[in-house]
Amino acid sequence: MLVVAAFLLTGCWDRIEINDRAIVLGMAVDRDPRGGFLLTLSVADPARFPRPGQPGGALQPGQKPVSYVQGSGRTLAEALSLMQESEPRRFFFGHLKVVLIGEQVARQGIGPALDFLVREPQPRPEVMMAVTPGPAGSLLMQATPPLESLPSEALRELIRLRLGMVVPLYRLVRALYEEGIEAVVPRVELVPMVDDGLRVKGWRVNGVGVFRGDRLVGWLDDGQTRGLMWLRGEVQRGTLTVDIDGSPVSLRLLRARSQLRPVVEGDRVVMEVRVVTEDDLVDNPAGLDLTSPAAIRDIERRAAEAIIKRAEVARTIAQQQLRTDILGFGDAVRRRAPAAWARLGPAWAEIFPRVEVRYDVRVFLRRPGLATASPGRSR
Structure with missing residues (x-):
């Protein structure tokens, strides 16, 4: 038994030492001039990481402990294979944090780019996805955001703040497969920043890219994205x-x-949007008397009107301009009225722009703060 177990329980036959791995942290996918894929990888560079005993670290402001590798191929797998021919360490995607998709790739269709990510076992389903206006590779190589040592980690944490849409890989793939809802992906760009007195470029998540199927068809800015998130409950x-x-x-x-x-009457669909929020009042420069129930109700009413206004802007763009169901109206019909969806689903592209919307938004101001009046206005 011991001799047989010795053959079955060997644990290190396929090991790869850490010194032989090139740990990929970020990936950018663009099109090359020949119509193939131009792949840019952000790889951790151990030689640039600060070592113990080095006060302030070994890097100057604006420098990051990463290197960049680029290569082209007809597929992502071919591009990686050709890139590997000139790299002494084997690429490892287990720590991949973000994937940036360039606008040209997104407008032609992200399906071929995602095919590699869902088949390759190393990238995690939670890797964050983003789309960029223009080429993605140049943004990945130019980003040197302060505070975080790794630019890809900074972008992932920025997306995970949940001030905008959060779209990991598994959620994007699911949106491409599911009926009744189209995909949206965070839009990322570079903005000027200052790091120890030097001008650098950092990340900014500014709205979303809107898809019809797997093709990018338009953009929503920050305010419009917040309206979309109210409608989608995100x-x-x-x-x-x-x-x-x-x-x-x-x-x-x-x-x-x-x-x-959804309320379905024949081919007429009415979508009832119900929103309930609980909020704190954190800034009162108007000096409102927060001990007055009437003042509290006025704030709640105006906040509800502001939410409806934002949602209406996003709904109008989705239904009348882009004509793509990023709102999830079709998904709501499919889940709550499957019999109606079986009848309406095949023609949903024509029905969606005619869906009527009714709002029921309720805002509850729970805590007005410790101060009942604004400083300087109490007398």
Whole structure:
């Protein structure tokens, strides 16, 4: 038994030493001039990491402990194979954090690019996806955001703040397969920043890219994306500022719940959007008397109107301009009225722009803060 176990329980026959791995942290996918894929990889560079006993680290401001590798191929796998011919370490994607897709690839269709990611066992399903206006490789190589040592880690953490849409790989693939809802992907760009007095470029998540099938068809900015998130029930944190008699008042979101309830009458579909939020009042420069129930109700009413206004902007763009169901109306019909969806689903592209929407938004101001009046206005 011991002799047989010795053959069955060997554990290191396929080991790869860490010194033989090139740990890929970020990936950018573009098109090359010949119509193939141009792949850019951000690889951890151990030689540039600060070593113990080096005060302040070995890097200067604006430098990051990563190297970049580029290569082209008809497929991503072919590009990686050709890139591997000139790299002494084997690429390892187990720590891949973000995948940036260039606009040209996105407009032609992201399906071929995603095919490699869902078949290759190393990339994790939770890897963050993003789309960029213009080439993605140049953005990946130019980013040197402060605070974080690794640019790819900085972008992943920025997306995970949940101030905008969060779309990991598994969720994007599911949106491409499911009926009744189209995909959206965070839009990423570079913005100027300052690191220890030097001008550098950092990340900014600015809206989303809107897809029809696997093709990019348009963009939503920050405000429009927040309206989309209210409709899809994906708002988890953020600040809402409303005007009260010409002065701003800011609320911080505690909790939010959104529901889509379809009402189907023949070919007529009415979508009831129900939103309930609980908020804190965090800024009262208007000096409102927060001990007054009437003032609280006024703030709640205006906040509800602001949510409806944002949602209406996103709905109008999706239904009338882009004509793609990123709102999830079809998905709501499919889940809540499967018999109606069996009849309406094949023609949903024509029915979706005619869907009517009714809003029921309720805002509850739970905590107005410790101060009942704004400083300097109490007398």
